[in-house]
Amino acid sequence: MMDCPAGPGNDVRGNGDHDVIDAVTMCRRVCIPCAMRDFPPRRIVCLTEETVETLYLLGEQDRIVGVSGYAVRPPQVRREKPRVSAFISADIPKILALDPDMVLAFSDLQADIVADLVRAGVAVHVFNQRDIAGILAMIGTLGAMVGAADRAQQLAQNLEQRLAAIAATPRPGPRPKVYFEEWDDPLISGIGWVSELIAIAGGEDALPHLRTHKAAKDRIVSPDAVRAAMPDVILASWCGKKVVPDRIRARSGWSDIPAVRNDRIVEIKSPIILQPGPAALTDGLDAIVQTLWPER
Numbered sequence: 503m504m505d506c507p508a509g510p511g512n513d514v515r516g517n518g519d520h521d522v523i524d525a526v527t528m529c530r531r532v533c534i535p536c537a538m539r540d541f542p543p544r545r546i547v548c549l550t551e552e553t554v555e556t557l558y559l560l561g562e563q564d565r566i567v568g569v570s571g572y573a574v575r576p577p578q579v580r581r582e583k584p585r586v587s588a589f590i591s592a593d594i595p596k597i598l599a600l601d602p603d604m605v606l607a608f609s610d611l612q613a614d615i616v617a618d619l620v621r622a623g624v625a626v627h628v629f630n631q632r633d634i635a636g637i638l639a640m641i642g643t644l645g646a647m648v649g650a651a652d653r654a655q656q657l658a659q660n661l662e663q664r665l666a667a668i669a670a671t672p673r674p675g676p677r678p679k680v681y682f683e684e685w686d687d688p689l690i691s692g693i694g695w696v697s698e699l700i701a702i703a704g705g706e707d708a709l710p711h712l713r714t715h716k717a718a719k720d721r722i723v724s725p726d727a728v729r730a731a732m733p734d735v736i737l738a739s740w741c742g743k744k745v746v747p748d749r750i751r752a753r754s755g756w757s758d759i760p761a762v763r764n765d766r767i768v769e770i771k772s773p774i775i776l777q778p779g780p781a782a783l784t785d786g787l788d789a790i791v792q793t794l795w796p797e798r
Contacts, residue, residue: 542649543603543625549587549615550608552779553629554579556641559657559780560650567600572742574773575781587615594618604647608778631778632716633694638662640779661783665702668787673704678794681708681733681761684718684776686740686749689728691721695778700737703790708733729755735794736761738769739776745769768793 547568548554554573557563563579568586573579586596592615597605607616607628616626627647631640638658645654680700682692692700697713700706707713708731712721736759738745747767756762770793775786 540603542647545600545602545604546648547586547597547600547602547605548573549592549606549612550589551575551773551777552608552637552640552781553606553644554583555777555780556644556654556657557648560645560648560653562648562650565648567602568597572773572777591615592618594622598622598624606644631695634665634698634783637695637778637780637783657780661780665783665787668791669702671704673795677704677706678734679708679732680705680735680737680790680794681728681731683736683738683750684721684741686738686743686745688722689725690718691723692737693718693721693776693778695782696775699775699782699787699790703787703794705735705790705794725753725755729759732759734760734764734766736767737790737793738767739772741776742772766793 544565545567546565548566548570550570551573554566554569555575557566558576566583569579569583570587571585586593590611602624605619605624605626607626609630616628619626629640631637641658642654645651682696684690684692691709691712694713697707697710709723715721736750750767751762761767770789774781774789
């Protein structure tokens with residue numbers, strides 16, 4: 503068991519004031535709200551898919567005691583780990599019954615779940631990565647949290663090298679302009695890491711000014727704006743809902759868009775592109791490359 507380093511009865515005076523600050527800082531980083539009983543944590547609940555996949559890739563999957571219902575990578579997670587949440591809802595009693603040392607969450611969209619867990623005395627770490635740099639940092643942070651910092655650094659380096667190699671691959675033509683649709687009603691364009699992956703794959707984001715907006719509501723676009731951008735390719739991933747290309751083709755005024763006219767509307771499955779983790783940087787990127795540069 504790990505005691506709080508700045509807790510009652512623990513001497514944190516050290517050799518100077520900086521030792522006191524370091525101890526208190528460590529308490530705040532590791533023990534908030536002083537509920538984590540073990541470090542590294544032995545019982546982890548993951549409320550999103552990317553931390554699940556990362557822990558499996560690090561060989562630390564035995565620490566996972568509960569996962570999001572959307573977790574599908576690697577495939578065995580569906581039979582090995584109990585499901586405790588959707589994305590913006592969770593079975594709090596079920597999570598508490600699993601007696602976690604740490605719950606891993608993502609973004610403001612899970613703030614209500616996080617608040618309920620913190621009130622129940624559970625230690626929670628919330629990630630908030632929205633671009634490739636943030637994804638790589640998440641891997642490093644999670645690795646350090648479970649005592650696998652070296653393996654996490656190597657994983658992040660391998661992914662970074664892979665991205666660089668794909669970005670440097672010669673392409674047989676000019677960069678196609680790509681509109682990525684994250685939702686269909688209202689129309690929502692792709693988040694930061696998706697825009698970056700389009701560029702790495704040899705494409706050009708049709709609406710690049712929206713890539714820095716973290717919230718989906720700030721990436722809502724009008725049909726006229728997409729039509730004005732005249733994308734060569736439309737990639738769609740409707741947050742787990744099946745994409746219906748005919749509905750895209752039928753939008754008023756879109757018949758003149760090159761992507762529609764040339765039948766270049768392609769669905770990319772949400773688990774490999776809309777989770778900000780290893781899947782997006784591997785299978786998600788590969789799917790974009792294959793769509794933009796089909797083998798002839």
